[in-house]
Structures are given as C-alpha cells and as structure tokens.
Amino acid sequence: MTLVLASTSPRRRELLAQALFSTDNDGFELVAPDIDESHRSGEAPADFVVRLACEKASAGLALSAGVDAPVVLGSDTIVVCDGTILGKPVDEQDAAVMLRSLSGREHTVMTAVAVTNGERTESELVCTRVRFCELSDMDILAYIESEEPMDKAGAYGIQAIGGSFVEAIEGSYSAVVGLPMVETRNLLKRFSVL
Secondary structure: OEEEEEOOOHHHHHHHHHHOOOOOHHHOEEEOOOOOOOOOOOOOHHHHHHHHHHHHHHHHHHOOOOOOOEEEEEEEEEEEEOOEEEOOOOOHHHHHHHHHHHOOOEEEEEEEEEEEOOOOEEEEEEEEEEEEOOOOHHHHHHHHHOOHHHHOHHHOOOOOHHHHHEEEEEOOHHHHHOOOHHHHHHHHHHOOOO
C-alpha cells in the first residue's frame, strides 16, 4: 500500500508529512490532479468543497496507475463569508475586494479531505471560524504587494503574513492552512495507512 497526495500545495505536503510524523514527503508519493473547480449552481458551500476533495482524490488515483496499491488523499479549502464562496483571487483587484469583505468580520474556512483506494472513498469536512481585525486600505495594498494572497482561498494565508490579520480562530488551525491533521489521520487509520 502506498499513500499518494493528490496536490501541488506545499502547505498540504508539509502538513501531511507532519501528520505522518515525518519531516519531508518520504512517507508518500505526489501527483498533480487537474480537475474543474467550478462551483455548480445551487450547490451548498459544504457540498462543493467535499465534492472537490473527492474529485481530486479520484483524479489522483487515475494518475497513480504505476503505484503499488495506492491510497490517495485529496483536499480542498474554501472561505465562506455571508454565504459567498471566496476562492483564489483572479487578480489583485479581486484580492482587494475579498480582503475588504473580510475586514473586521468573521468568516468560515471549510476544508474537506477525502481518501480513496478505488474501492471506497471517505471524506471529512472541517469548518473553522476566523475573525479578522479591521484592515486599512494601506494594509490591504501592502499585503497584495507581497503577492501572498494570490494563490490562497479568501486571498490570505494564516500561516504567514495573513496571520497578522487574524484576531481569533475557533476550530482547526491546520484546516485553515489547508489540511486538517486530526481528521486526516483518522481517515488514514480507517484505510490502514496508519
């Protein structure tokens, strides 16, 4: 049995290594799934993020044809504010709009993790509440200039500069970063990987 991470995210790779009590990815293989991440009309945010995690795991399984007995893990993270899904910003203007909408407010970060071995797929959804401090236009512009928000759901990364905007968190820190470690370990145990 070989564990495969279906992700190109360095944050997920690092968190999975930590969940496996490792310092690098020597305990698993990596593949880069390419799926359509479009939101379907009428799809609830929780259903959307779980579907993407499952599709990434399935796409990763298809990419693992040469791997011995692959068990594939896929994950996805979204930010939800006032019922609106905030994905990765398409440009700097989009990032600024997202950050203004989060300023001084609470939002929910939803991270789903899915594991499949081709015979069965199981998933877990973790919802974490995050409260931002008030952001000035200067804060927002300086943060965007750092380029950190450009590849992050909700236009921020809690594990780096964006963490300086977080007043409070209720739930799983690792899920906000991109992979809920407790739930991931539980799933891997159910597939006898741990």
